[in-house]
Amino acid sequence: xxxxxxxxxxxxxxxxxxxxxxxxxxxxxxxxxxxxxxxxxxxxxxxxxxxxxxxxxxxxxxxxxxxxxxxxxxxxxxxxxxxxxxxxxxxxxxxxxxxxxxxxxxxxxxxxxxxxxxxxxxxxxxxxxxxxxxxxxxxxxxxxxxxxxxxxxxxxxxxxxxxxxxxxxxxxxxxxxxxxxxxxxxxxxxxxxxxxxxxxxxxxxxxxxxxxxxxxxxxxxxxxxxxxxxxxxxxxxxxxxxxxxxxxxxxxxxxxxxxxxxxxxxxxxxxxxxxxxxxxxxxxxxxxxxxxxxxxxxxxx
Amino acid sequence: xxxxxxxxxxxxxxxxxxxxxxxxxxxxxxxxxxxxxxxxxxxxxxxxxxxxxxxxxxxxxxxxxxxxxxxxxxxxxxxxxxxxxxxxxxxxxxxxxxxxxxxxxxxxxxxxxxxxxxxxxxxxxxxxxxxxxx
Numbered sequence: 001x002x003x004x005x006x007x008x009x010x011x012x013x014x015x016x017x018x019x020x021x022x023x024x025x026x027x028x029x030x031x032x033x034x035x036x037x038x039x040x041x042x043x044x045x046x047x048x049x050x051x052x053x054x055x056x057x058x059x060x061x062x063x064x065x066x067x068x069x070x071x072x073x074x075x076x077x078x079x080x081x082x083x084x085x086x087x088x089x090x091x092x093x094x095x096x097x098x099x100x101x102x103x104x105x106x107x108x109x110x111x112x113x114x115x116x117x118x119x120x121x122x123x124x125x126x127x128x129x130x131x132x133x134x135x136x137x138x139x140x141x142x143x144x145x146x147x148x149x150x151x152x153x154x155x156x157x158x159x160x161x162x163x164x165x166x167x168x169x170x171x172x173x174x175x176x177x178x179x180x181x182x183x184x185x186x187x188x189x190x191x192x193x194x195x196x197x198x199x200x201x202x203x204x205x206x207x208x209x210x211x212x213x214x215x216x217x218x219x220x221x222x223x224x225x226x227x228x229x230x231x232x233x234x235x236x237x238x239x240x241x242x243x244x245x246x247x248x249x250x251x252x253x254x255x256x257x258x259x260x261x262x263x264x265x266x267x268x269x270x271x272x273x274x275x276x277x278x279x280x281x282x283x284x285x286x287x288x289x290x291x292x293x294x295x296x297x298x299x300x301x
Numbered sequence: 302x303x304x305x306x307x308x309x310x311x312x313x314x315x316x317x318x319x320x321x322x323x324x325x326x327x328x329x330x331x332x333x334x335x336x337x338x339x340x341x342x343x344x345x346x347x348x349x350x351x352x353x354x355x356x357x358x359x360x361x362x363x364x365x366x367x368x369x370x371x372x373x374x375x376x377x378x379x380x381x382x383x384x385x386x387x388x389x390x391x392x393x394x395x396x397x398x399x400x401x402x403x404x405x406x407x408x409x410x411x412x413x414x415x416x417x418x419x420x421x422x423x424x425x426x427x428x429x430x431x432x433x434x435x
Contacts, residue, residue, distance in 0.1 A: 014334045018384040019305040043336040044383050080413040117413030274305050
């Protein structure tokens with residue numbers, strides 16, 4: 001039996017969600033893959049965000065119970081550039097984060113991914129992020145929630161953004177802040193679709209900087225001790241269970257050799273054609289489990 | 302439930318008094334993968350059969366409120382959820398002829414996590430849609 005825990009992000013089903021899929025449908029699709037965890041977008045799946053009604057909370061806990069899914073991570077956004085005219089203050093940012101942390105804990109989530117505003121094309125987070133988080137470390141500890149910003153293309157592992165988060169962990173010694181890795185950073189072959197659109201030559205030029213940044217999977221080992229959550233980003237898995245963009249063999253090998261034993265949460269981000277995500281997620285769940293079994297059997301390099 | 306695509310079939314309609322229409326409405330789902338404060342939206346340009354109606358002049362109706370672009374930009378409390386629709390309200394005396402039209406929407410969404418100079422992200426969708434009533 002492997003050590004990883006498998007979940008699915010409801011983001012995988014975006015566009016289907018609220019058009020051809022309800023929240024309960026999403027629970028059903030996820031549970032049927034054999035996954036045991038559900039990840040959500042806070043301002044997405046939580047009706048009445050940021051103050052859901054007690055009726056919604058009842059429904060949420062009913063679904064968690066019926067489908068036996070454990071809430072894993074809740075995603076949120078800090079609207080740094082709140083209006084065109086002004087940015088939020090440190091106090092406002094800290095309050096936003098506190099509000100989301102309480103909501104996440106209330107729904108049973110153990111991880112919270114904040115998306116901070118950035119100040120550059122290198123995607124340096126607004127320097128205020130450190131104060132937002134530091135003011136909330138005690139709260140996160142009381143709530144039992146780990147705050148985890150994501151390392152996401154075009155930001156690679158070896159980068160000052162990643163280093164900045166690691167320095168914060170080292171400086172504060174906190175256990176309530178860690179890295180989320182989005183496996184899109186390992187993408188080594190280009191995408192053919194973005195959302196519902198085919199990628200033509202012009203689009204390819206515009207998105208070159210993030211269409212496969214090819215981080216070597218071995219680099220996961222360098223930062224594994226700081227990683228608390230993995231979003232298993234993918235776009236297209238064919239009928240032979242081959243992923244056309246993410247090199248899962250070396251990625252899973254590195255993750256497993258590192259000793260990581262947390263969640264792998266499926267995050268489909270391929271062609272947004274109705275219902276396509278449902279089976280794509282099933283394929284990925286099978287693919288990842290097969291690779292873990294191979295690792296356990298000593299046949300995964 | 303909503304339709305899968307951004308621009309909805311239902312809700313594409315003339316507005317104002319019958320016989321003296323003041324414009325038309327285009328119903329859309331939120332042009333984003335998550336809900337947001339309204340101030341994170343920076344207007345919607347609508348094109349019908351090639352005629353462009355620029356975002357500066359269009360309003361957004363959501364639930365029981367209507368917001369001009371200036372109001373939208375400052376609305377930091379009200380939000381738009383994934384399961385809700387809104388409608389772009391466009392001034393056009395006389396409205397649109399009943400029948401099938403090519404409708405395009407260019408939604409301007411703001412992402413704080415995009416670099417500042419390109420943080421207003423244009424999302425474009427087009428479809429054929431039908432005006433039923435004059």
